[in-house]
Amino acid sequence: MEDSRLNKSKTSKLKVYSDFELNSSQLYQLVDHINKAEISLTQISNDKVRIKSLVDNSSSDIFKANLDFHLRLHSELATLKSKSWFSLLKNKRKSESKSLEILKGLKDNPNINSFLKSQIGISSLDMISQLHFVTHKKGEVTAYHNSLQSDQQHQMKISVEEFNDIFNSIRKSKQSTFAESFLKSHQIKLVGTCLAKAASFKSHNFILIGTRNEFIPFAKNEIERFNIFSQITLPLFDMMLQTKTESQLVQKLKEILNQIESNSLNLKKIHSEYHVQRVSLLGELLNTLRHELSNPLFGIQLSANLLAEEFQGDDKELAEQIQEAVNKSLKILNGFSKLYGPMDQVQNVSVISLINEVFTLTKSETKMLEREINVSPNLMEENAAVEITTNSTSLSQIFFNLILNSSQAMQDQTDPKPKITISLERDLTDIKIIFSDNGPGIPVQNIDEIFDSFYTTKETGTGLGLPICRSLVRKLGGDMWCVKNDKGAQFVLVLPHEGLVS
Incomplete structure (x- = not known):
């Protein structure tokens, strides 16, 4: 079963x-x-x-x-x-894309030992030089130990007692890394620090041990990748060992693969609908706020105008400061209501003004940031305001997410002082908006995954911010990508040249 x-x-x-x-x-x-x-x-x-x-x-x-x-x-x-696999992976959003990759690999190579050998030194197991895969079919008196390296493999029988000693040692421990002495065995020869997982299923118990045959400890991200790999593969291995023929196995793997892809598409659709609804509700809230605050602000503005006409000296200056403050408040309210309008409306938008409005909206998060906006000379000569014809709501959502991501990545940074630079450029076909910061950046091995839905490195992140941003940019006729950068994170957003207001 x-x-x-x-x-x-x-x-x-x-x-x-x-x-x-x-x-x-x-x-x-x-x-x-x-x-x-x-x-x-x-x-x-x-x-x-x-x-x-x-x-x-x-x-x-x-x-x-x-x-x-x-x-x-x-x-x-x-x-x-x-549902089965969504439940299995729900606490590891970033493992969804990895599970698809593993399933496809197993479907093409439905032999466990051969598949494990093919994974050594690459992808999730790029830190491993040798794997020990030990299986015990429940009810039998013998377990099987497979020692696997990329160019060779050996199999031997071990006693159930020895299997149970190692199995229980791993299961009782709350960690994933072990010294070789902790997993001491007469028949399983280990050298150096090990990564290990033990799992029990309906018909089989498994032990998976990975080592690089040296005493250097494994990094946190290496441990996490090994855990994700084990979490995905071990239940699959149990199913594979129960399936009688290769054709049945391939069919089952296809069914699981289709289920994960279907669940992923459904969840993306739900979150997309929720995002649109949330933006719409926020727009309603800001319009209500503008309406409720505009009336008293107009009253204050009228009184300040009258006082400025009657007073002289310091009193007149004070009244003028009140006028200036009211005008600024009204401008901010109007700007906010434009940020969250209908998502199908196209209008002329000042890119620089929109960026500044988003900085105002995220002031509590970005107050520690030094910021700089650069406009290329050829773009400034042609259009001083840098206005484009686009949907301001979608564009503001993109700016909001990128600015917020940078500020959160640098929130504890003191040296160098956190800084975000936004550069506007023009080439033959596109307007480029480049967001750069001097924070910790994005590891090179993660760059290809950051636009995958549910991939996140934040404890409370959804893994949907950047995928939604890219989707919005493409709906505007442009594209977005991350640039490999040793000095922080850098995202390039391109919009079609036709969007530039002449």
């Missing part, structure tokens, strides 16, 4: 507890006590509701009119998370 984690789980309705009357729906099941619920709803005003996940204790306040949308989002996410 197959490991239950590899089977498609039956979906169940999201269990919802509400302190106000709620219509029944096919998406969720109303429960009569909060202890039975996955989601709780609390009415906090006539038009607002607090929606709380009782699974991870996250909560947010939403407009009641948008409740159905948010419940559908939670329901679909719960359905996806209940």
Whole structure:
């Protein structure tokens, strides 16, 4: 029988507890006590509701009119998370692309030892020079040890007692790295520091040990990559050893591969819809804020104008300062409302003004940053304001994400002083907007993955910011990529030359 984690789980309705009357729906099941619920709803005003996940204790306040949308989002996410491989990988967003790569490799090379040999020294196992893969079929008195290097392999039998000693030592330990003395064995010869994982499944127990035959400790990212590789491959190996024919195995691998890709596409769609909805709601909020604040500001402005006409000297200067402050406040409010307008509207947008408005919006995060905006001479001569015809909402979302990423990456940096530089250039076909910072940068081995959905290096990141940015840029007719840079992170955003306002 197959490991239950590899089977498609039956979906169940999201269990919802509400302190106000709620219509029944096919998406969720109303429960009569909060202890039975996955989601709780609390009415906090006539038009607002607090929606709380009782699974991870996250909560947010939403407009009641948008409740159905948010419940559908939670329901679909719960359905996806209940499915086998999404559940297996849910805490390792960056492992999704790796799981696809491994599955494709196994589908093309459905022999475990041959596949493991092919992985030594490359990709997730580029720090490993030798693998020890030990298998024990439950109920049998013998286990099998496979010693694998890229150019050779050896197999031998070991006793169940010796297997269990090593297996239990690894399972009881809370770490992934071990000294050779800790995993001492008469038949498994280890040299130097090791990475090891032990796992138990329905029909088999496995031990996977990786070593580079030296005593240099493994780095944190190397340990993480080994753990992800083990987490993905070991349950697959159990399924492979239960499958009788190669054709059946390839078919099962195809089914799992299709399931992961389908789950990934569904989740991307959900998050894309949620992003659009969130931008729309933020636009409504800012428009309401502008309306509520504009009236008193106009009153203050009128009074300041009258006082400036009547007063002289210091009093007149004070009234003029009030006028200036009010004008600045009104300008900021108008700028914010433009940032979050409809996502299908095209208008003339001053790129420099938009960048400055985003810096104002992210002031709490970027106040420690030194910033510089450079415009190439040929672009400045042609268009001093650097205006382009585009959608300001999409462009502001892109700027917002890139600026915020830089500031968060440099939040604890003191030397050199954190700095972000934004350069605007023009070539024959494109307008280039280059975001550069002097922070820690992006490791070369991660550059190809940062635009993959759910890939993140942040503890609380979603791994969707940069994929959404690239998607928005492409909808505007341009493109976006990351440049390898030893002095920090650098992102290039290109928009079509036709977008330049003459």
